[in-house]
Amino acid sequence: MTSTPQRGASTSRTAPPRVRLVDVAREAGLSKTTVSAALNGTGRLSPAVREKARETARRMGYRPNATARQLRAGRARLIGYVVGEFAWRPWTYLESPYFAQLTSATAASALRHGYALVMLPAGSLHSEWADLPLEAVVVADPVDHRVVDDLLAARIPVVSDGSVDGRPGAHWVDVDAEEAVHGTLEHLAAQGARRTALVMSGSTTRFHREVLTAYRDWCAARGCTPRVTVTDDAGNGPAVRAVESALTAAERPDALFVVEEVSPPLVLDAARRHGYDVPGDLLVVCVSEDDTAEHTEPPISTLSLQPREIAEAGIELLVAALENGDEAPSGRLVATRLLVRESSRRPSRTVAASPQAECTSVPPT
Incomplete structure (x- = not known):
C-alpha cells in the first residue's frame, strides 16, 4: 500500500548535478582547454569554435565557479556603493531621479568592466562593510568624511566628489x-x-x-x-x-x-x-x-548634473586604479547641461538692455 505524504511534510529532492567544464567540452566535442579559452575570451580560436563552445555552455546552463575563480585570482571584483545623504532613511535615495540614474549607471558601468556593485545603506558604518571583500567604493555626495576616512584607512580605493582631491587612494568626479x-x-x-x-x-x-x-x-x-x-x-x-x-x-x-x-x-x-x-x-x-x-x-x-556621465567616469577611475595598482589621486570634471x-523663455517680451538696471531690490521679509 502506497502511503500518501502528509500535508506539511517535507519532501527531499535531489538537486541536479552542477554542469562542469569537462561536461561542456564533452558535449561540444572540444578539449577542456579549448572550451576554457573560448569562455574566457582568450586563445587563438576560430569564431566558429568559440561560438560553438559558448552556445553549448549556454544551452547546458554552465556557470563558472565564482568562488574558485576568485581564489585563483585573489580578487572578489566587488565595488561598494554608498550615498552620503539621507542617513536617517538609508534607502530614500533610490526614490530620487538623480540618485536612481547615478546608481543604475554605476552598476551598469561596473558590470561592463567585470565588477559587481554592492549597494550599501546611506551613511554606512564601518561595521556594515568591514567584512565584505570590497575592492573599491563609490561614495556619492558625502556630507562628511567619516566614511571616506574609514575606507582609505582600510586601504580601499574611493571615488567621491572634489573634496577628496589630493588624498592617496582617493579619486574624484565632480561638476563645476x-x-x-x-x-x-x-x-x-x-x-x-x-x-x-x-x-x-x-x-x-x-x-x-x-x-x-x-x-x-x-x-x-x-x-x-x-x-x-x-x-x-x-x-x-x-x-x-x-x-x-x-x-x-x-x-x-x-x-x-x-x-x-x-x-x-x-x-x-x-x-x-x-x-x-x-x-x-x-x-x-x-x-x-x-x-x-x-x-x-x-x-x-x-x-x-549628468549622473550617467558621473557614474561612468567614477568607475573608469576606480578600474584604472585597481588594474594598474596606482594609488596616486586622480579626478575628472563633468560638464553640466542646461x-x-x-x-x-519670454519670447514676446522686450528684455531690458542692462541686467543690472533693476537689481537693487528690498530683501523679502
Missing part, C-alpha cells in the same frame, strides 16, 4: 557648481529676470555649499539682493512648501531657480496656485533629472 549656477542665472537675466529666488536643500554636501556661494557671489556682483529659501527635509512635500514660501515673499520673484530635487509639475502647480503665469510672470529652472519636465505645459527648463525649454 559655480559655472553651472552662474550660467543658469545669466540665462534668466538675459530673459529679463531681476528678482531670481533660489530654492535649495539645507544639505551640507560640497555641491550645495558651492551652489549657495555661487548664487550669493553672482547677486553681489550685480547688486541684487539674494533670495534664498531652504527646505526643512528631503522629498516633494518639503520642497513644494519651500517653493510656496519663495513665491509668497513680500516682493514677488520674477524667476525661480529650484536646486532642491522636486517633481517639476509640482513647481508649476504651486506657481499657479499663487497666481503666477509661467513664463509670463515667472521664469522657472529646476535642477532635475526627472523626465516629466519636458512633458509639462509649459515644458520646464532643467539643469542636468536644457532651456519654454518655462524660462
Whole structure:
C-alpha cells in the first residue's frame, strides 16, 4: 500500500548535478582547454569554435565557479556603493531621479568592466562593510568624511566628489557648481529676470555649499539682493512648501531657480496656485533629472548634473586604479547641461538692455 505524504511534510529532492567544464567540452566535442579559452575570451580560436563552445555552455546552463575563480585570482571584483545623504532613511535615495540614474549607471558601468556593485545603506558604518571583500567604493555626495576616512584607512580605493582631491587612494568626479549656477542665472537675466529666488536643500554636501556661494557671489556682483529659501527635509512635500514660501515673499520673484530635487509639475502647480503665469510672470529652472519636465505645459527648463556621465567616469577611475595598482589621486570634471525649454523663455517680451538696471531690490521679509 502506497502511503500518501502528509500535508506539511517535507519532501527531499535531489538537486541536479552542477554542469562542469569537462561536461561542456564533452558535449561540444572540444578539449577542456579549448572550451576554457573560448569562455574566457582568450586563445587563438576560430569564431566558429568559440561560438560553438559558448552556445553549448549556454544551452547546458554552465556557470563558472565564482568562488574558485576568485581564489585563483585573489580578487572578489566587488565595488561598494554608498550615498552620503539621507542617513536617517538609508534607502530614500533610490526614490530620487538623480540618485536612481547615478546608481543604475554605476552598476551598469561596473558590470561592463567585470565588477559587481554592492549597494550599501546611506551613511554606512564601518561595521556594515568591514567584512565584505570590497575592492573599491563609490561614495556619492558625502556630507562628511567619516566614511571616506574609514575606507582609505582600510586601504580601499574611493571615488567621491572634489573634496577628496589630493588624498592617496582617493579619486574624484565632480561638476563645476559655480559655472553651472552662474550660467543658469545669466540665462534668466538675459530673459529679463531681476528678482531670481533660489530654492535649495539645507544639505551640507560640497555641491550645495558651492551652489549657495555661487548664487550669493553672482547677486553681489550685480547688486541684487539674494533670495534664498531652504527646505526643512528631503522629498516633494518639503520642497513644494519651500517653493510656496519663495513665491509668497513680500516682493514677488520674477524667476525661480529650484536646486532642491522636486517633481517639476509640482513647481508649476504651486506657481499657479499663487497666481503666477509661467513664463509670463515667472521664469522657472529646476535642477532635475526627472523626465516629466519636458512633458509639462509649459515644458520646464532643467539643469542636468549628468549622473550617467558621473557614474561612468567614477568607475573608469576606480578600474584604472585597481588594474594598474596606482594609488596616486586622480579626478575628472563633468560638464553640466542646461536644457532651456519654454518655462524660462519670454519670447514676446522686450528684455531690458542692462541686467543690472533693476537689481537693487528690498530683501523679502
